[in-house]
Amino acid sequence: MFALTVARRYLLSNPAQTALLVAGVALGVTAFVFITALIQGLAVRLTDDVTANSAHVSLAPLTRVARVLPSPDADVEAVAIVSTFQRRQIRAWASTVALLRTQTSVSAISPQISGSAFLVKGEAVAPVAVTAIDPAGLDAISPISTKIVSGAASLGADGILIGVRLAENLGLSSGQPVLFRTDRGVDRLLTIRGVFETGLQSLDERVAYLSIQTARPLFRLPEGVTNIEVKLVDPHRAREIAAFLREATGLRTTSWQEKNASLESGLEAQAQTGTLIQTFSLISVLIGIASALSLSANRRRGEIGIMRAFGISKGFIATVFVLQGLLIGMVGAGIGCLSGFALCSWLATLTKPDGSMALPIVPAEGGYVAVFVLTILGAVLASVIPARSAARLDPLEAIQQ
Amino acid sequence: MSAVLDARGIGMSFRNGDELTEVLKGVDLTLMPGELAALLGASGSGKSTLLSIVGLLLRPTTGTISIGGQRVEILSESERAEFRNRRLGFIFQFHHLLPDFTATENVAFPAAAPAGGISPSMRSRARDLLARVGLADRMDFPATRLSGGQKQRVAIARALMNSPELVLADEPTGSLDRVAAEQVLDLMREVNREDKATFLVCTHDEKVAARCMRRITLQDGRVEGASVSDGPPG
Known part of the structure; x- marks a missing residue:
């Protein structure tokens, strides 16, 4: 050319x-x-x-909303009252877990009881967000055992893991007992088995881990779980898989992207x-x-x-x-x-x-x-x-x- | 024998604001094959304009032009470009050789560009032409390493590359010293005589005109004296 x-x-x-x-x-x-x-x-x-430290998809019961009932008499309105006595829960969680296990896109499953509680040490009281899990699956969602800075990552009966900031605030260390008071008004003395440090202040100051068996009587949930946390092989498919699971289970599903909209x-x-x-x-x-x-x-x-x-x-x-x-x-x-x-x-x-x-x-x-x-x-x-x-x-x- | 160039009633006017300037006022001009004609005239007489019109670089306001028997003033722009490439040769006062190419490549350029490259036959013809203009020992020199006279000789060879029916030269010796100018004029005469190539040389230099076999003088947009050829050169 x-x-x-x-x-x-x-x-x-x-x-x-x-x-x-x-x-x-x-x-x-x-x-x-x-x-x-x-x-x-x-x-x-x-x-x-x-995605490494949190669930990719969370399953929870549908939110209950008070609703107006239809009435033949226009002057009278009837309202279905939402009971707050019983904690919302997934009763058929075992079948949901079985369904999740059949999904090749799912890499880890963690049925949990989540709730609010207080840790009481003398005059000091600190609110905590409780995550109660199967001790065998402690690291299924977040690798907590690698973050332990004192004690051990063991969740035996009456054991609790707390964050390093919370331990500092209450003057606690591993091996010490602490009074645990749930939002259901149940008190119990638990032993601090380990203290973890994730580097995230919100976790290190506000989160505590229990075994699910320890948590059941404390939160008055003898059978059900409050949520099921799921890890995926490909976190970027979380929205799509959350939509599928919503259809398949009838539960409320939330992807990690929805939880981290600001990110x-x-x-x-x-x-x-x-x-x-x-x-x-x-x-x-x-x-x-x-x-x-x-x-x-x-x-x-x-x-x-x-x-x-x-x-x-x-x-x-x-x-x-x-x-x-x-x-x-x-x-x-x-x-x-x-x-x-x-x-x-x-x-x-x-x-x-x-x-x-x-x-x-x-x-x-x-x-x-x-x-x-x-x-x-x-x-x-x-x-x-x-x-x-x-x-x-x-x-x-x-x-x- | 039919005329190489037959221009009739060529008029050219330019509008400058409200003012209409008439540069050519009905020029008739014929050139027979093998003629070497000088187009003379003072500055502003319209000779360069006439040469540009004959060379299909300008469209006349009025008149008809036939080159080699073909009416050319009616051609579209792309047809005029193709006509110029195949049937006309140009030699300008400033050679404007491509500085990044050798003498051979410069000569072959008018044939090579439309064909998409320099074929062996093009290269051979370009070398023959360069030998013809006395540059056998400069064929592979870059254009930048040639003297002014040598460059103009390359430009003459380039003008002949596609074997044109008519070669138009605009002050071909205008930028050369006396010796180089003489050499270029000798060369043009030689090519004209031996190849029977028809030349129309636009000049204001009487010495150049004296080397041509015919003089056509333009004055005030009109041809003075005979402008129609009496016949082929003797």
């Missing part, structure tokens, strides 16, 4: 200018790759933090910000290409005029400039992707004093294919304006200049 030969010669005729132009494109692409890898990495880290909206906002930065970096690349090719077309007016005088088609001349844009885009995008990957890979090796990554960057998530294709398409588009102006040059005017 002769136009390609001409385009290549034009670019090589001024190596320094072409190198600068390619470097500009590569720099923009590197910035794109860095931002993409960082935003993806941040999203993956935040999502992993949430999701935060990630969306972050992604939008990233898109803006990516767009601006691409636009700056395209403006660079368009202006450089426009200057080149202007500098070569005489040559273009002669070509037009010799009857060389407008299409040929336009193709020469579009091909220059394409070559600059391809080489710049290629170098930019490589340098972006190298930069991200180096940044991923940097660590904080505690050994964790300095930047939550995922080099593999740099959006390489997207930026490569977008840069090439953009470079071709950016070259269209100079290509058209070169092709439309009046040969007489150009030659006489």
Whole structure:
């Protein structure tokens, strides 16, 4: 293709200018790759933090709402009263668990009794959110046993695990007894078997774990459970699987995304910000290409005029400039992707004093294919304006200049 | 023998605001095959405009033009471009060679661009033409390494690449020193004589005109004296 030969010669005729132009494109692409890898990495880290320490789908009984009963007499209204005497529960939890076990998308199941209680130590009283679970499945939803800082992760009869902040507030340590008072008015002396530290203040200050057998009399739930927590093989399918389980069980189901709506909206906002930065970096690349090719077309007016005088088609001349844009885009995008990957890979090796990554960057998530294709398409588009102006040059005017 | 160029009643006017400037006022011009004609005239006489019209770079306001028996003023823009490429050759005061290409590539360019590349036969013809214009030892030199006279000789070879019926030269020696100008004129005469190529040379230089076999003088948009060829050159 002769136009390609001409385009290549034009670019090589001024190596320094072409190198600068390619470097500009590569720099923009590197910035794109860095931002993409960082935003993806941040999203993956935040999502992993949430999904690693919480259930992906929660099943609970339907909420009971007081409702107005139909009455033949318009002047009289009857209301069905909601009983608050008995805690809402899933009575047929065993069959629900059996159903969940048949699902290949489910990786762990934890039937639980959740409730509110107080820990009383002398004059000090602290409210706690209680999670009562099967001791064998202590780590099914959140790896608590790895977070134990004193005592052991054992939930025997009358045993309780509490967070490190709560222990500090009440002056408690493992092995000590503590008075446990439920929201049903039942008191019992429990022994602190272990103290955990998750790093999340809300958990370390407010959450306590019991065995489900210990919790049954305390919360007056001899048979049922209040909720069933489920972990999935793929946390990103939580919404879809929650909808399926809602249909299959008739229970109220909540995905981890619904429980963490603020996280999701935060990630969306972050992604939008990233898109803006990516767009601006691409636009700056395209403006660079368009202006450089426009200057080149202007500098070569005489040559273009002669070509037009010799009857060389407008299409040929336009193709020469579009091909220059394409070559600059391809080489710049290629170098930019490589340098972006190298930069991200180096940044991923940097660590904080505690050994964790300095930047939550995922080099593999740099959006390489997207930026490569977008840069090439953009470079071709950016070259269209100079290509058209070169092709439309009046040969007489150009030659006489 | 039919005329290579037969232009009748060529008029050209430009509007500048409310003012209408008439540059050419009904010019008749014929060139027979193998003629080497000088188009003379003072600055502003309209000679460059006439050359541009004959070269299909400008459309006349009035008149008809036939080149090689084909009416050309009625052609569309793309047809005119194709006609220029296949049947006309141009030599300009400024050669405007492609600086990033060799002498051979520059000569072959008018044939190579429409064909999508330089074929061996194109390269061979370009080299023959370069040898013809005395540049056998400069064929693979980049255009930037040639002298002004050598560049203009490459431009002449380029104009002949597609074997045009009519070569139009606009002040071909205008940017050359005396020695180089003489060489270029000798070359044009030689090509005209040996290849029977028809030349219309636009110039204001009497020395250039003296080397041509026929003089056509434009004054105030009209041809002075005989403008229609008496016949083929002797």
